[in-house]
Amino acid sequence: MSQELTDQESTQSLTLVQAVRDALYTEMGNDDSVVVMGEDVGENGGVFRATQELVDEFGEKRVIDTPLSEAGIAGTAVGMAAYGMRPVAEFQFLGFIYPAYDQLVSHAARLRTRSNGRFSCSAVFRAPYGGGIHAPEHHSESSEAFFVHQPGLKVAIPSTPYDTKGMLIQAIRDPDPVIFLEPKLIYRAFRDDVPETDYTVPLGEAKVRREGSDVSVFTWGAMTPPTMEAAEELAEEEGIDAEVVDLRSLSPLDEETIKESFKKTGRGVVVQEAPKTGGVASEVTATIQEEILLYQEAPINRVTGFDVPFPLYALEEYYLPEPARIKDGIRETVEF
Numbered sequence: 001m002s003q004e005l006t007d008q009e010s011t012q013s014l015t016l017v018q019a020v021r022d023a024l025y026t027e028m029g030n031d032d033s034v035v036v037m038g039e040d041v042g043e044n045g046g047v048f049r050a051t052q053e054l055v056d057e058f059g060e061k062r063v064i065d066t067p068l069s070e071a072g073i074a075g076t077a078v079g080m081a082a083y084g085m086r087p088v089a090e091f092q093f094l095g096f097i098y099p100a101y102d103q104l105v106s107h108a109a110r111l112r113t114r115s116n117g118r119f120s121c122s123a124v125f126r127a128p129y130g131g132g133i134h135a136p137e138h139h140s141e142s143s144e145a146f147f148v149h150q151p152g153l154k155v156a157i158p159s160t161p162y163d164t165k166g167m168l169i170q171a172i173r174d175p176d177p178v179i180f181l182e183p184k185l186i187y188r189a190f191r192d193d194v195p196e197t198d199y200t201v202p203l204g205e206a207k208v209r210r211e212g213s214d215v216s217v218f219t220w221g222a223m224t225p226p227t228m229e230a231a232e233e234l235a236e237e238e239g240i241d242a243e244v245v246d247l248r249s250l251s252p253l254d255e256e257t258i259k260e261s262f263k264k265t266g267r268g269v270v271v272q273e274a275p276k277t278g279g280v281a282s283e284v285t286a287t288i289q290e291e292i293l294l295y296q297e298a299p300i301n302r303v304t305g306f307d308v309p310f311p312l313y314a315l316e317e318y319y320l321p322e323p324a325r326i327k328d329g330i331r332e333t334v335e336f
Helices: 017-028 054-058 069-083 098-108 161-174 221-238 255-265 282-294 314-317 321-336
Strands: 012-016 034-038 063-065 086-090 124-131 153-158 177-185 190-194 207-210 215-219 240-246 249-251 266-276 303-307
Touching: 012 017, 012 221, 017 034, 017 054, 017 161, 017 190, 017 240, 034 069, 034 207, 054 063, 063 215, 086 098, 086 161, 098 124, 124 161, 161 177, 161 190, 177 221, 207 221, 215 255, 215 321, 221 240, 221 266, 221 321, 240 249, 240 255, 255 282, 266 321, 303 321, 314 321
Parallel strands: 034 063, 034 086, 086 124, 124 177, 153 177, 215 240, 215 266, 266 303
Antiparallel strands: 012 190, 153 249, 207 240
16 A cells, blocks of 8 residues: 655665665565566676665575576566566666567567456566766666557656655556666665655656646656756746646656646646657647646747767766756746
């Protein structure tokens, strides 16, 4: 059952990546069918140490170092899930997941319908994603829209340690496959009070991070902190009261929260790290246009990455939406 943090609850101060590990540790302790698999997830604890020391607790049969084959990792996870296990497969970076794309969209996403409900694919496919850490090529992609477009896959992206633990536990328990993307830019950027106990955060529910009345700003993942910073600065410096909605789950998308926020403000901005064309920001914009057009007071603005391959170090900070660019987008919408 999902829950909110209470004063009486025992908590621990965790970073986002520590919350990933805590969720895995919790569910592996709760359910023997949960296994972790991927390149270097065992003794090395994963490239970002998200699985550190799990092999010491649960052994090599449940924390499985795989060959360097993303297609093999995904295909093995699908087979395990079909026969009742709950694999959590790690891809070292989202930019490495493309060799597994066929397994994910042709098999994981379709297993339930293909078997007429006889089999399901209760598997989680984890990947750090996004830029901002000065990594080389193929390490900084934000291509979540590829998977949002595929029916049968759920896509979840947390932005806080609290949500990370609860959403990952929920994803592991889900009967269908979940693409669980972890914003590595904020893996260790801040800490949060996280319950030591078992809890879940539902998939498909957005979270209003900041109440506001002038404009609704929709975002997710690593773009949530700079969006919050921009909103706070605009309120303090210019009196612009922005509501910030963290979508958290991109598929299913919480259309009701999006619509309720937009009805209140009549103006919208969507902030995404991914390139502009064909992104989730476009889907949010289309949802508003189709469902609640008569509440609209100004064109919806998209503050995004650019339609280019993710750049290397010198241009990385220019590529990513940062508070100044987000403020410009909000200001333009409010002043229309």
